[in-house]
Amino acid sequence: MPTHETILYTRQGCHLCDEAHDVLVKHGLQPQPVDIDADPELVAKYTTCVPVVVIDGHERFRGRVNEVLLRRLLSGR
Numbered sequence: 001m002p003t004h005e006t007i008l009y010t011r012q013g014c015h016l017c018d019e020a021h022d023v024l025v026k027h028g029l030q031p032q033p034v035d036i037d038a039d040p041e042l043v044a045k046y047t048t049c050v051p052v053v054v055i056d057g058h059e060r061f062r063g064r065v066n067e068v069l070l071r072r073l074l075s076g077r
Contacts, residue, residue, distance in 0.1 A: 004074070006031040009042065009052040016063060020051040023065045027074060029055075 008031035010017035036042035
């Protein structure tokens with residue numbers, strides 16, 4: 001199974017971020033969490049849109065991670 005660079009933009013106390021992390025791990029990904037509140041530019045970019053999932057340099061999800069779309073993405077379809 002190929003590895004995919006996965007970044008999870010998040011913030012403290014975000015239950016959707018916790019859910020997104022769990023879904024990504026469930027599908028074999030190792031998301032690198034990035035707290036947007038540590039960077040003013042990320043706060044301005046993502047403000048209330050977290051979680052944001054970037055896989056292999058492409059923004060794939062905002063808010064909830066759609067598992068059907070994630071499986072398709074990971075299978076190459």
